[in-house]
Amino acid sequence: MENVVLKKMREYLGFIHGDSILAPGGSISNMYAVMGARHKMFPNYKKLGLKALPQLVLYTSIDSHYSAMGAAASCGIGTDHVIQIDVDEIGRMRVDKLEEAVLATKAKGHVPFFVNCTCGTTVVGAFDQINPIADLCQKYGMWLHIDAAWGGGVLLSRKHRHLMAGIERANSVTWNPHKLMGTHLQCSTIHFRQDGILLGCNQMCAEYLFQQDKHYDVSFDTGDKVPQCGRHNDIFKLWLMWRARGTDGFEEHIDHLFEMSDYLVQRIKEMPDKFHLIQEPQMVNVLFWYIPERLRDQPQSKERVAELGRITAQLKARMMNTGTLMITYQPIRELPNFFRNIVSNSAVTKDDIEFLLAEMDRLGHDL
Amino acid sequence: MENVVLKKMREYLGFIHGDSILAPGGSISNMYAVMGARHKMFPNYKKLGLKALPQLVLYTSIDSHYSAMGAAASCGIGTDHVIQIDVDEIGRMRVDKLEEAVLATKAKGHVPFFVNCTCGTTVVGAFDQINPIADLCQKYGMWLHIDAAWGGGVLLSRKHRHLMAGIERANSVTWNPHKLMGTHLQCSTIHFRQDGILLGCNQMCAEYLFQQDKHYDVSFDTGDKVPQCGRHNDIFKLWLMWRARGTDGFEEHIDHLFEMSDYLVQRIKEMPDKFHLIQEPQMVNVLFWYIPERLRDQPQSKERVAELGRITAQLKARMMNTGTLMITYQPIRELPNFFRNIVSNSAVTKDDIEFLLAEMDRLGHDL
Numbered sequence: 001m002e003n004v005v006l007k008k009m010r011e012y013l014g015f016i017h018g019d020s021i022l023a024p025g026g027s028i029s030n031m032y033a034v035m036g037a038r039h040k041m042f043p044n045y046k047k048l049g050l051k052a053l054p055q056l057v058l059y060t061s062i063d064s065h066y067s068a069m070g071a072a073a074s075c076g077i078g079t080d081h082v083i084q085i086d087v088d089e090i091g092r093m094r095v096d097k098l099e100e101a102v103l104a105t106k107a108k109g110h111v112p113f114f115v116n117c118t119c120g121t122t123v124v125g126a127f128d129q130i131n132p133i134a135d136l137c138q139k140y141g142m143w144l145h146i147d148a149a150w151g152g153g154v155l156l157s158r159k160h161r162h163l164m165a166g167i168e169r170a171n172s173v174t175w176n177p178h179k180l181m182g183t184h185l186q187c188s189t190i191h192f193r194q195d196g197i198l199l200g201c202n203q204m205c206a207e208y209l210f211q212q213d214k215h216y217d218v219s220f221d222t223g224d225k226v227p228q229c230g231r232h233n234d235i236f237k238l239w240l241m242w243r244a245r246g247t248d249g250f251e252e253h254i255d256h257l258f259e260m261s262d263y264l265v266q267r268i269k270e271m272p273d274k275f276h277l278i279q280e281p282q283m284v285n286v287l288f289w290y291i292p293e294r295l296r297d298q299p300q301s302k303e304r305v306a307e308l309g310r311i312t313a314q315l316k317a318r319m320m321n322t323g324t325l326m327i328t329y330q331p332i333r334e335l336p337n338f339f340r341n342i343v344s345n346s347a348v349t350k351d352d353i354e355f356l357l358a359e360m361d362r363l364g365h366d367l
Numbered sequence: 368m369e370n371v372v373l374k375k376m377r378e379y380l381g382f383i384h385g386d387s388i389l390a391p392g393g394s395i396s397n398m399y400a401v402m403g404a405r406h407k408m409f410p411n412y413k414k415l416g417l418k419a420l421p422q423l424v425l426y427t428s429i430d431s432h433y434s435a436m437g438a439a440a441s442c443g444i445g446t447d448h449v450i451q452i453d454v455d456e457i458g459r460m461r462v463d464k465l466e467e468a469v470l471a472t473k474a475k476g477h478v479p480f481f482v483n484c485t486c487g488t489t490v491v492g493a494f495d496q497i498n499p500i501a502d503l504c505q506k507y508g509m510w511l512h513i514d515a516a517w518g519g520g521v522l523l524s525r526k527h528r529h530l531m532a533g534i535e536r537a538n539s540v541t542w543n544p545h546k547l548m549g550t551h552l553q554c555s556t557i558h559f560r561q562d563g564i565l566l567g568c569n570q571m572c573a574e575y576l577f578q579q580d581k582h583y584d585v586s587f588d589t590g591d592k593v594p595q596c597g598r599h600n601d602i603f604k605l606w607l608m609w610r611a612r613g614t615d616g617f618e619e620h621i622d623h624l625f626e627m628s629d630y631l632v633q634r635i636k637e638m639p640d641k642f643h644l645i646q647e648p649q650m651v652n653v654l655f656w657y658i659p660e661r662l663r664d665q666p667q668s669k670e671r672v673a674e675l676g677r678i679t680a681q682l683k684a685r686m687m688n689t690g691t692l693m694i695t696y697q698p699i700r701e702l703p704n705f706f707r708n709i710v711s712n713s714a715v716t717k718d719d720i721e722f723l724l725a726e727m728d729r730l731g732h733d734l
Contacts, residue, residue: 024391025598035441049445050417070569074402076443078416186599202437231392232553232599 001239008242009175010191012155014168019198020191021225022234026149027067029174029190030116034058034071036172036192037114037143039201046201050076057105058082060116061093063124063332065147068116081110090282091126093117095133102140114143119164120151120180123332123340125285127151130166146170149188151283153180156247157254163282177238180257180284181250182344187234198225253346257284260343264353274361276300276308278338286341290315290360292367309336315364325359368606375609376542377558379522381535386565387558388592389601393516394434396541396557397483401425401438403539403559404481404510406568413568417443424472425449427483428460429700430491432514435483448477457649458493460484462500469507481510486531487518487547490699490707492652494518497533513537516555518650520547523614524621530649544605547624547651548617549711554601565592620713624651627710631720641728643667643675645705653708657682657727659734676703682731692726 006020023029038045044052056077060068062084072082083101086094102112115137117128130146137144146167152175154160155167167173173191177183192198202225245253261284268275268288273296278287289308298304312329316339319325329337341356373387390396405412411419423444427435429451439449450468453461469479482504484495497513504511513534519542521527522534534540540558544550559565570591612620628651635642635655640663645654656675665671679696683706686692696704708723 024395028391028395045443045445046440047445047447049422049439049448050420050443051422052445053417055416055418072416073413073569074442076412076417078412078414078419080414081416202440 002235005235005239005242006189006191009189013170013173013175013191015191015193017195018191018193019195019225020189021198022231023188023190024232025186025188026065026147026174026176027070029149029176029188030065030067030145030147031071031074032190032198033143033145033172033174033192034075034077034114036197036201037145038075040143040171040194040197041113043200055081055110056113057110058114058116059085059098059101059112059142061085061087061091061118061121061128063087063091063121063126064093064116064118065122065149068147077113087126090279091121091124093128093133095129095136098133099136102136102142106140112140112142114145116145116147117170118151119146119148119167120154120283122150123285123330124279124287125150125281125283127163127282130164130169134166134169143171144169146173149174149176150179152176153250153254154283156181156250157258158251159255160258180254180344181238181241182253182346183238183241186232187238256346257343257348260284260348260350260353261286261341263350264341264343264356267353267357271357275357278335284343287338288341289338290364293365306336309338311364311367312337312339314367315360318363318367319360322363325356325363327356327360369602372602372606372609373556373558376556380537380540380542380558382558382560384562385558385560386562386592387556388565389598390555390557391599392553392555393432393514393541393543394437396516396543396555397432397434397512397514398438398441399557399565400510400512400539400541401442401444401481403564403568404512405442407510407538407561407564408480410567422448422477423480424477425481425483426452426465426468426479426509428452428454428458428485428488428495430454430458430488430493431460431483431485432489432516435514444480454493457646458488458491460495460500462496462503465500466503469503469509473507479507479509481512483512483514484537485518486513486515486534487521487650489517490652490697491646491654492517492648492650494530494649497531497536501533501536510538511536513540516541516543517546519543520617520621521650523548523617524625525618526622527625547621547711548605548608549620549713550605550608553599554605623713624710624715627651627715627717627720628653628708630717631708631710631723634720634724638724642724645702651710654705655708656705657731660732673703676705678731678734679704679706681734682727685730685734686727689730692723692730694723694727 010018010020023032042053058072058077060082069079069082073079085097085101088094105112115133117130117133119127134144154163171193176188178185178187261281264286265277268277274291276289276291289312292311295304295307316329327339327341329339331337377385377387390399409420425439425444427449436446436449440446452464452468455461472479482500484497484500486494501511521530538560543555545552545554628648631653632644635644641658643656643658656679659678662671683696694706694708696706698704
């Protein structure tokens with residue numbers, strides 16, 4: 001089941017060979033990618049440990065998931081050696097700044113090692129531009145990892161897969177079907193373009209567990225490819241779902257989520273007194289503030305934005321106490337708290353979107 | 368739920384304060400222990416990475432689980448710096464050899480760092496002696512980790528908890544309720560005697576996920592304590608089970624497993640022509656060979672043992688093809704393949720044990 005489903009996913013990535021495995025979450029997937037890259041570049045590391053390596057440097061955007069930082073801490077690169085690259089106005093890693101950072105690393109005598117390119121950033125849902133980043137990776141000999149934990153699902157939609165143009169050039173890809181594809185939590189995958197890296201990196205050859213003299217094809221024993229031993233059988237949910245929905249079903253699902261998000265954006269724009277859209281979404285992350293009555297006639301200012309941030313937390317508390325809505329909120333960079341709505345359920349209709357907006361107004365108008 | 372159950376487990380460990388979390392498997396738990404120990408000894412490591420550390424050395428017995436090796440590879444210690452200590456005749460780490468190895472490490476200018484003491488080794492089910500090992504850890508300033516993934520459950524039995532005497536002296540303990548306690552796969556826990564290490568080690572302070580201005584007690588947001596982000600809700604099964612069975616129920620369960628294993632050992636000894644017990648078990652791992660008719664009147668010899676090893680694999684294939692039995696087998700050290708029977712289900716009765724032995728004889732007598 002794992003073989004069949006993971007091979008199918010690799011086809012969407014454009015990986016002809018390659019290897020994949022399920023991991024306990026996107027963060028650990030990203031860690032496995034760092035381990036794989038390190039093993040590929042420094043195969044002695046497994047035996048010799050940290051003394052075998054020069055100082056490696058990892059690049060990721062300031063909007064990327066914190067697990068890039070976590071992987072660097074766990075794997076011994078150190079968070080000081082994770083360079084966080086600025087993003088452009090829609091949240092994509094700035095490729096010019098990336099090259100500047102690589103040159104600065106080389107000038108210091110350190111080794112540019114790993115670029116974490118995010119397809120679907122957590123908050124904004126931005127897609128870093130794969131092709132120009134892949135060009136830089138090629139130029140400087142760096143590993144290209146795509147963290148598509150959130151965005152990976154768009155590959156299944158002919159209409160939206162252009163967001164990940166160049167994906168076939170990645171060395172490794174994290175893709176969580178439990179996100180955009182709607183598989184039940186948890187179902188996280190990591191894919192490598194080159195076969196054999198996982199096994200080379202993690203195999204400990206525990207003879208007492210992975211005997212080679214069994215009476216069946218032992219290549220089905222995939223346990224030695226990851227630092228885990230016992231594993232959840234998370235593939236079954238995805239396999240069953242794929243059988244039931246088919247690829248067309250997934251495509252419809254993804255397209256529907258985008259349509260519903262577009263509808264939410266359209267409705268927010270139609271009520272500029274009550275809602276403020278923070279930016280045009282690239283994906284299904286819709287970022288906005290709710291504006292209570294007392295602030296509706298005020299012009300936008302630093303003070304008003306700060307007040308909208310406070311209102312966001314207050315309105316969320318009202319939602320949770322009432323129990324009718326639950327929308328996540330967070331700050332980013334210089335912006336205070338705002339709502340981030342994600343449509344991830346096929347069953348959501350335009351009526352639900354209308355309810356959401358009306359209910360926010362009912363709960364929040366007097367804040 | 369997590370707080371309640373994990374606190375209760377810490378009570379059985381004799382940890383008055385401390386902290387715990389669920390992990391995706393015992394191997395990752397052991398890795399978290401190495402990370403916690405490294406963070407405690409070298410708090411700068413998280414920021415500075417591998418350049419901040421001297422060469423660390425980790426000790427574990429030759430019979431321990433391969434994840435000690437895996438953690439060393441992943442965390443940058445290097446498998447060359449994992450010293451595998453010999454075991455005594457019943458599979459326990461030799462404490463004299465451990466001290467010798469520590470002295471040799473110091474003579475080299477390396478740092479004795481971490482002792483992985485196993486309670487319930489994978490194959491033999493041996494319990495390393497905690498107290499004398501803890502004395503050495505104290506003497507040389509090493510972190511004492513107990514890998515009780517397999518054996519941890521004995522703590523719930525007044526009759527058998529003596530196997531883990533000294534457990535309260537550990538710095539960290541891996542304990543998988545999905546093993547001896549019979550919780551559904553997967554349910555793995557890692558415990559630290561000192562509070563705050565997990566958060567200090569792994570926290571990345573992702574503001575956009577772990578906001579501090581929520582309207583409830585944010586100490587319930589435990590996500591930032593581990594390198595994972597999304598996590599399986601594995602505690603629910605254990606919480607429910609504990610509510611349903613009670614502590615007495617767990618005790619009865621554990622005691623029953625030991626009784627059934629004792630019965631199997633007794634029956635094997637009563638049929639020395641057909642079965643050969645490899646060693647007296649400390650726990651529920653019962654190790655034995657099946658002897659087919661043609662080998663019954665031969666004296667034990669190197670050739671006969673090798674032949675019994677081959678027969679083990681053949682008989683296992685017959686079991687799987689017939690579908691009536693499934694008993695695991697493996698080699699260890701100089702011994703070829705043998706059967707390792709584990710009773711882990713409360714519902715097993717003496718009749719099942721009788722069936723197991725009779726069925727092996729039916730399937731294997733002409734091998």
